[in-house]
Amino acid sequence: MSGSKLTMEFKHQATVTLAEVAEAAGVGESTVSRVLRNHGSFSGKTRERVMAAVERLGYVPNRIAGTLASTGSRLVAFVIPSLSNIVFPDVLRGASAVLEENRYQAVFSVTDYDPGKEEALAAAMLAWRPAAVMLAGFEHTEGTAKMLRASGCRVVELLDLDGDALDIAVGFSNRAAGRESAAFLLRRGYRRIGYVGHDLNRDTRAGKRFSSFCETLDAAGTPVVAHEILAGPSSVDNGRLGLERLLARATLDAVYFSNDDMALGGYFHCLAQGISIPSQLAIFGYNGLDIGRAIPQPLSTIRTPRVATGEIAAQLIVANAPPQAVDLGFELIEGATA
Amino acid sequence: MSGSKLTMEFKHQATVTLAEVAEAAGVGESTVSRVLRNHGSFSGKTRERVMAAVERLGYVPNRIAGTLASTGSRLVAFVIPSLSNIVFPDVLRGASAVLEENRYQAVFSVTDYDPGKEEALAAAMLAWRPAAVMLAGFEHTEGTAKMLRASGCRVVELLDLDGDALDIAVGFSNRAAGRESAAFLLRRGYRRIGYVGHDLNRDTRAGKRFSSFCETLDAAGTPVVAHEILAGPSSVDNGRLGLERLLARATLDAVYFSNDDMALGGYFHCLAQGISIPSQLAIFGYNGLDIGRAIPQPLSTIRTPRVATGEIAAQLIVANAPPQAVDLGFELIEGATA
């Protein structure tokens, strides 16, 4: 008995509760709750006494208890493919700014582009009863989709618009991006065009860009001459390696890369090999990273609204907006490499 | 009444509870709890019946309720300065892999290098009663330190070792990094050395590197000739601009940058201006980003164990390790730019 009591005391060492604040302030618990959430009515005097007690005791409200007692949580769950691909930190950055302002809390986990892992992590997220779950794109397992629909919580699918949304979608069309990239290269007069990309089975958005890129070239009668797909995630090193391999097999006048990381690798390869850009070889990327503007010849690419995607997604959740698809578009940067 | 009931039903539409599972399986609630957490004892038959009911009803455990009822939470809170600086996504990446394996959940918020914001966000985090709070470095407000100490939850300070830890510290010495960078440049014979950095008041770890860098040069009798500090966060563009300004004012044979982003900007400036590296000007960075190895001349820099910092920090929390400081060291990369 006394042992148990000691244990209790130890565990709860610094844990001041709302009940203790109420007692110290000489008011009821519900009054403290009202004052702290600034909701309902109470007198100015009461408010002062409560705040004084809170201060004096160093009370920190327990949001776990609060969430359980009330209807909805203020957690927002992000289930993202990667943290290495700067795209996702950018989305988180935009979202977290908005969420913090509105007293929401961001929670995340990383799937490594694995749909099975996505399902497991989404399930784990749902256990926290979040206000919303945010995922990349539309390609999920049947199980993930079913679970999300059954959960009753809001779902936001990010960075894609080519597919059917479960609830809210915020992003832009990857198909349109691929198409416009191809059209741009054609307009510039390039005809022997190649492609260097990373694992497209996993990064389905990159896959969509590539397939609509190909369709556009096919329609123009100048299909992709050769392509090189590297295993693993996108990286500068892989872009460099991919271009090296591609040029060993084919004579090209332009290369489309799966994103800017890859394209920078290609750019550096040309720099190191003395291949002049764009006269000997043109390079086109995707994402519009800052670093692409800082290299001696600004990278020709498509700039995507990554931070805005996070911001808008968060705003819609905070506002409890109805289901919808928001097209944020993208911007083609002519640059100097194509 | 009927309205209220409808509302209730709507809100709880898909919310199956443990009690319902227990009823469906024909067992007690605690039995379901034991089976689900695989803790305590129960027969194989019981296990099957429970799992069947879970499956049939599509039950998703409520971790909010679970956390409130049990002693400790499995939330780990990250209060980080930035998501733009790749350092922090890298740390999160390392940590989240370990946390996911151990059924912990990562929560984060972003301070923008503002100690006041850090205090507010740390307070908000504490309201979730996390198992641990992870912060960057040792420089916090008095209020933050006091609050953290009083909270009774574990605290991990990351990416620095030069200072007094509140509880656990995982990282490396920024002072040693600055010192070794200076020693390296001296060894190579450089004597007219400059510095280009970003806002050091906010990024105190960069400030520590710079000050020990200066001390080392002072001791050698060849103090820093000139330095250029740019407002705002580090970026490739700022590195480029900073070097341009610095070279307009001083004749130098080497420049130390606050990190690789800045150094890459400097590198590109030289490339564009036809300044040959390292014969006319040497460049030295900090972080050891992948992209630094992919440019035509590999960047001379110090590689920091960012992912490992996250991993080790998470492991210590999962294992409930005692207070300690873990030095993960760093590696000087000679590269080709210095």
Add this chain to the structure above:
DNA sequence: ATGAAAGCGCTAACAA
């Protein structure tokens, strides 16, 4: 404007 009391969905003794 305020307090009493009934949960929120789970875990953890404690009995059986």
Add this chain to the structure above:
DNA sequence: TTGTTAGCGCTTTCAT
């Protein structure tokens, strides 16, 4: 091995 019973710390009616 299993069920019963208290809570965990809040929010939220409902009286007062």
